[in-house]
Amino acid sequence: MGGTGNIGEGLARRICLSGKYDVIIGSRDAGKARCAADGVMSCLAENSCTGTSCTGATNADVCDCDIIIMSLPFDKLASTIETIGKSAFENKIVVSLINPMIRNPKERYFLPDHPVDGSAALALQKLLPVSAKICTGFNNVAAGKWMELNEELDYSVVVCGDDLTAKRIVMDLVASVSKLQPLDGGPLAISGIIESITPLVITLALNNGLKDVGVYFR
Ligand SMILES: NC(=O)c1ccc[n+]([C@@H]2O[C@H](COP(=O)([O-])OP(=O)(O)OC[C@H]3O[C@@H](n4cnc5c(N)ncnc54)[C@H](OP(=O)(O)O)[C@@H]3O)[C@@H](O)[C@H]2O)c1
Known part of the structure; x- marks a missing residue:
């Protein structure tokens, strides 16, 4: 939650790059979270990391994790x-x-x-x-x-x-x-x-x- 902030997106990148965890970025605004998640997915593609996914959603949706x-x-x-x-x-x-x-x-x-x-x-x-x-x-x-x-x-x-x-x-x-x-x-x-x-x-x-x-x- 708050995954669009200074820490959140970088943390999501690093966790996805480990290849072991899928990540949902949470925000008050699902569109903003999806935008941040797209950035993470581009980064994963650039680093040939295909095993994990990052999606964006509301903070409430993150509670499914x-x-x-x-x-x-x-x-x-x-x-x-x-x-x-x-x-x-x-x-x-x-x-x-x-x-x-x-x-x-x-x-x-x-x-x-x-x-x-x-x-x-x-x-x-x-x-x-x-x-x-x-x-x-x-x-x-x-x-x-x-x-x-x-x-x-x-x-x-x-x-x-x-x-x-x-x-x-x-x-x-x-x-x-x-x-x-x-x-x-x-x-x-x-x-x-x-x-x-x-x-x-x-x-x-x-x-x-x-x-x-x-x-x-x-
Ligand atoms: N910055 C550092 O170097 C650092 C290092 C270690 C730990 N921390 C800790 O990590 C936490 C996050 O730091 P950060 O620098 O990433 O914070 P931040 O960028 O200021 O904020 C993180 C997110 O909080 C959400 N937010 C802002 N206002 C809100 C409100 N009124 N209600 C609900 N959500 C709101 C925003 O997400 P949405 O707008 O997408 O909802 C924002 O992207 C802090 O508690 C800090 O103490 C920071």
Whole structure:
């Protein structure tokens, strides 16, 4: 959902290129989503990747997928779920890459802006049915890197969540993309720490003339 944004289309390209997953790009506007999906399909053809498909649909239609990735700004999350109806998320694996943050207007730094629940992922868990399995994933990979297909993504992706099977499935999805290293970050209670890494890496990029800073744990 929100698959037409800075992150969404590049993420869709990379996941389809793995050859292991079909992707539905979700949007409030199905036409906009179809347009983004056409871009992904052209990219797959250019790379002689014929095994997987990408289609565009409404955000509600994305709930037919086994894994739902929420690629929305945090302040649009509750209204999006309300519009769709939370029952559509029953028993689904739901991945949050959402990092609420604020920029200090005068100085060159960003800070996490955690909601009262402690993190966006924990707030998402509260908004969805108890049967939904929430995991974090892809939080700390910069948007620019997703679209540059000639570049390898050699970053760590910390996946946390309370359902071990769902977490394993999300880690397999992460491992299918370029050189991403999935790491088990433990339960969803850890998600606030993961979301806090992104404002740090953006601040490091700003103040040190770096581009697309990321993390690799070793
Ligand atoms: N940008 C980064 O480098 C980066 C890195 C890691 C994680 N993240 C996280 O990833 C998430 C998405 O980031 P992004 O930069 O891709 O966001 P974005 O481009 O600003 O927005 C993503 C999508 O959200 C949808 N949207 C916008 N306004 C909406 C509204 N009022 N109601 C419902 N949907 C709305 C739009 O889709 P439609 O118009 O098609 O509905 C838009 O394409 C954020 O939570 C961010 O914290 C970002």
